Amino acid sequence: MYPRQIPESRPASRLLYVTGVWAVLLLWLMPVFAIILTAFRTFEDVMAGNYWGWPTEINFRGNLTAVFTQTxxxxxxxxxxxxxxxxxxxxxxxxxxxxxxxxxxxxxxxxxxxxxxxxxxxxxxxxxxxxxxxxxxxxxxxxxxxxxxxxxxxxxxxxxxxxxxxxxxxxxxxxxxxxxxxxxxxxxxxxxxxxxxxxxxxxxxxxxxxxxxxxxxxxxxxxxxxxxxxxxxxxxxxxxxxxxxxxxxxxxxxxxxxxxxxxxxxxxxxxxxxxxxxxxxxx
Known part of the structure; x- marks a missing residue:
């Protein structure tokens, strides 16, 4: 059984559906965003507990270099x-x-x-x-x-x-x-x-x-x-x-x-x- 398409005559239901889809999508992508942000942080920034805020210093190049040189x-x-x-x-x-x-x-x-x-x-x-x-x-x-x-x-x-x-x-x-x-x-x-x-x-x-x-x-x-x-x-x-x-x-x-x-x-x-x-x- 497949879900039926929500008719245009029910705008409230369509808005609720779209909002739910975006909410689930953002929830699913949150770990990915966290990994990307952490990849741009410095070690000191991570140790300071700045997990979700904007990195205080961009260090993606240094982190990527460490991946190939130190591991x-x-x-x-x-x-x-x-x-x-x-x-x-x-x-x-x-x-x-x-x-x-x-x-x-x-x-x-x-x-x-x-x-x-x-x-x-x-x-x-x-x-x-x-x-x-x-x-x-x-x-x-x-x-x-x-x-x-x-x-x-x-x-x-x-x-x-x-x-x-x-x-x-x-x-x-x-x-x-x-x-x-x-x-x-x-x-x-x-x-x-x-x-x-x-x-x-x-x-x-x-x-x-x-x-x-x-x-x-x-x-x-x-x-x-x-x-x-x-x-x-x-x-x-x-x-x-x-x-x-x-x-x-x-x-x-x-x-x-x-x-x-x-x-x-x-x-x-x-x-x-x-x-x-x-x-x-x-x-």
Whole structure:
């Protein structure tokens, strides 16, 4: 059931609705504003308790310089790229193939396989913590990039398969019939017909996957131990001091870490909306 549009004959209700939307938006953005303001403050300003007021002195350049000279954030940043990019690409490839098979090929057990793919998304991640850690230790992959890549690919493929299956199922059946009549193989249909048609969906899914994997913190601390393989989320936690934390430097590092997902969204935003609505009419 979807909310009905408020008619123009009820201006009080429309005003109340708009006011509520702006209030929720400002409440949601308040932590972001606090981080931005803190990134511009000096250490003395933070220690003085000036958390919400205008910075007494602008020191953003000095804070950003400290991020690269006094911390290992650049190494953590590279580690996140090494983990996130291969994981995203592999999930896109696997989910496209599985989504194509489950939506266009009928075989015994297809429903059961699809149910298994999506069942893991309904379980809390903490349930998998000890089994996954023990598995990576037994495979000799604990505290390596491979451990995080393998887990993210395995865990995100279920959601991505559900995502891609709905998009591919929404494609006209006549396209596949015509391709088979021309003698195209399943691989040719997938590569030459399905992939070009679902590019908006792939772009939208790529943004979601990149953001999920880049922002992951739980598995970053479960499957890694040394700084050599930690991503930026675990690296940010390392910036806190034992007795005193330079929150101005931490905030500047946080803004630096947020750049890749934001840039990726703006590069693909025209595909994002099209991708999210492309398969919305058919499951």
């Amino acid at each position: 290992d954030m650049l190494d953590y940043f590279v580690n996140s790229l090494i983990i996130t990019i291969p994981s995203t690409v592999l999930v896109l490839v696997l989910s496209t193939m599985t989504g194509y098979v489950l939506s266009r090929h009928r075989f015994a057990g297809a429903t059961l396989i699809f149910s298994v793919f999506i069942a893991g998304n309904f379980l809390p991640q903490q349930v998998f913590m000890i089994p996954v850690r023990d598995l990576m230790v037994s495979l000799g992959l604990y505290d390596t990039f491979g451990a995080l890549i393998i887990f993210h690919v395995a865990f995100q493929t279920g959601f991505a398969t559900l995502f891609m299956r709905n998009f591919i199922a929404a494609l006209p059946h006549e396209l596949f019939q015509a391709a088979r009549a021309e003698g195209a193989s399943p691989w040719q249909i997938l590569i030459q017909i399905v992939v070009p048609l679902v590019r908006p969906a792939l772009a939208a899914l790529a943004i979601l996957l990149f953001t999920f994997i880049w922002n992951d913190y739980f598995w970053a601390i479960v499957l890694t131990q040394t700084d050599a393989v930690k991503p930026v989320t675990a690296g940010l936690a390392n910036l806190r001091g034992e007795w005193v934390s330079s929150w101005n430097v931490v905030s500047a590092a946080t803004l630096f870490v947020a750049i890749p997902p934001v840039v990726m969204f703006f590069l693909m935003q025209r595909h994002f909306v099209a991708g999210l609505t492309m398969g919305a009419v058919k499951g």
